[in-house]
Amino acid sequence: MNGHTKFQAERVSRLNPYVPGEQPRDRDYIKLNANENPYPPSPAVLQAVLQTLRDNPMATARYPDPDSLDLKKAIASLLNRTGGVLARAVVAGGAVSPSPGDALGFEVTPEMIFCGNGSDEVLSFVFYAFFDGDRPLITLEHTYSFYPVYGLYYGIPLKAVPLTPRWQVDVSGVAEAAGAADSGVILPNPNAPTGIALSREEVRGLLRRCPPDRAVVIDEAYADFGGESCLGLLPEFPNLVIVRTFSKSLSGAGLRLGYAVASGELCRVLTQVKNSFNHFPLDALTQRAGIAACSDPAWYAANAAKIASERDSLAAFLRDRGWLVLPSSANFLFTQKPGHSGRALYGRLRDQGILVRRFDIPGIEDFLRITVGTAAQMAALKEALG
Numbered sequence: 001m002n003g004h005t006k007f008q009a010e011r012v013s014r015l016n017p018y019v020p021g022e023q024p025r026d027r028d029y030i031k032l033n034a035n036e037n038p039y040p041p042s043p044a045v046l047q048a049v050l051q052t053l054r055d056n057p058m059a060t061a062r063y064p065d066p067d068s069l070d071l072k073k074a075i076a077s078l079l080n081r082t083g084g085v086l087a088r089a090v091v092a093g094g095a096v097s098p099s100p101g102d103a104l105g106f107e108v109t110p111e112m113i114f115c116g117n118g119s120d121e122v123l124s125f126v127f128y129a130f131f132d133g134d135r136p137l138i139t140l141e142h143t144y145s146f147y148p149v150y151g152l153y154y155g156i157p158l159k160a161v162p163l164t165p166r167w168q169v170d171v172s173g174v175a176e177a178a179g180a181a182d183s184g185v186i187l188p189n190p191n192a193p194t195g196i197a198l199s200r201e202e203v204r205g206l207l208r209r210c211p212p213d214r215a216v217v218i219d220e221a222y223a224d225f226g227g228e229s230c231l232g233l234l235p236e237f238p239n240l241v242i243v244r245t246f247s248k249s250l251s252g253a254g255l256r257l258g259y260a261v262a263s264g265e266l267c268r269v270l271t272q273v274k275n276s277f278n279h280f281p282l283d284a285l286t287q288r289a290g291i292a293a294c295s296d297p298a299w300y301a302a303n304a305a306k307i308a309s310e311r312d313s314l315a316a317f318l319r320d321r322g323w324l325v326l327p328s329s330a331n332f333l334f335t336q337k338p339g340h341s342g343r344a345l346y347g348r349l350r351d352q353g354i355l356v357r358r359f360d361i362p363g364i365e366d367f368l369r370i371t372v373g374t375a376a377q378m379a380a381l382k383e384a385l386g
């Protein structure tokens with residue numbers, strides 16, 4: 001809800017705030033509307049937070065490390081051990097390694113990591129740091145709805161390239177738009193809310209065709225669930241910025257912890273922007289929790305694999321019953337029952353205690369975005385849909 005008073009600065013009326021998935025307080029819904037992880041964090045996270053409070057109570061009396069250095073080390077090590085795709089990481093005898101196709105071929109170092117208060121904040125710093133108002137930033141037609149919000153906030157015009165008729169990213173269209181305006185690019189991979197992923201080769205092809213002096217931002221919020229991470233492209237493209245989050249695959253939406261992976265040079269620019277806004281975006285306990293999460297990739301890899309398998313089973317269930325289901329590499333499905341209104345389907349599920357997400361946006365108004373939950377939650381959903 002937007003407020004308005006005569007006291008507000010003029011710039012406030014230009015804003016159009018983001019509306020997240022509902023966080024209901026009135027009833028115990030099966031919550032499949034915000035792409036959260038249905039599993040709790042690793043026991044190591046709880047232990048680290050409790051231990052910090054017990055053994056080092058001054059941790060919350062003092063300011064936290066503004067540069068989150070230990071956390072950056074832990075994130076770099078996590079990425080080197082998983083290759084950026086937890087659902088495929090190989091777990092053997094407690095050790096975790098990337099599946100052969102995901103191995104990075106170089107080492108991610110802490111200097112290549114920038115941390116922020118959720119990837120939304122990281123994206124905000126990325127917009128401020130790398131894009132100006134003098135040319136459009138290229139993005140997609142149906143994509144993460146926070147990008148246009150930041151565009152208005154920072155006065156950066158956005159140009160949205162339509163998806164193909166099969167809901168895929170039009171790689172050539174994006175490259176041509178970026179070339180024509182000598183612009184940067186931002187897109188999620190897998191895309192949200194469609195869930196469709198580009199392969200690493202397709203992103204490489206895009207990067208080769210984009211202006212080399214403009215940043216290209218790949219938002220990998222959902223990459224851990226089975227797409228291909230573009231981390232391996234970083235040495236080849238100094239203009240590549242990858243944004244990732246603890247909110248989805250690392251069961252940390254409530255911690256507010258996101259990060260960018262890019263060259264040390266670009267991370268230093270992001271740090272300059274952060275230190276001009278909030279020196280300490282990550283509190284001491286979140287930093288501890290994040291480090292602990294990175295210490296137990298086996299826990300999260302098992303959960304990501306379970307989610308990917310529940311996703312594929314739900315997709316088959318829906319297709320068998322005549323639903324159109326876009327091929328998802330994320331922890332959600334974007335789906336539509338031909339001949340049925342999305343609003344009505346949403347309402348009927350809600351009446352049965354199941355919350356999903358839908359968007360009042362022309363072209364996708366009849367789709368539901370359903371977050372993949374536990375086996376029990378998916379069984380309840382299938383029963384409700386039946």
Ligand code: PMP
Pocket residue numbers: 117118119120121144188192219221244245246247253257258
């Ligand atoms: N990017 C995409 C594509 C998302 O869907 C989300 C989740 N709403 C985010 C970034 C932000 O996630 P968070 O701020 O929780 O890290």
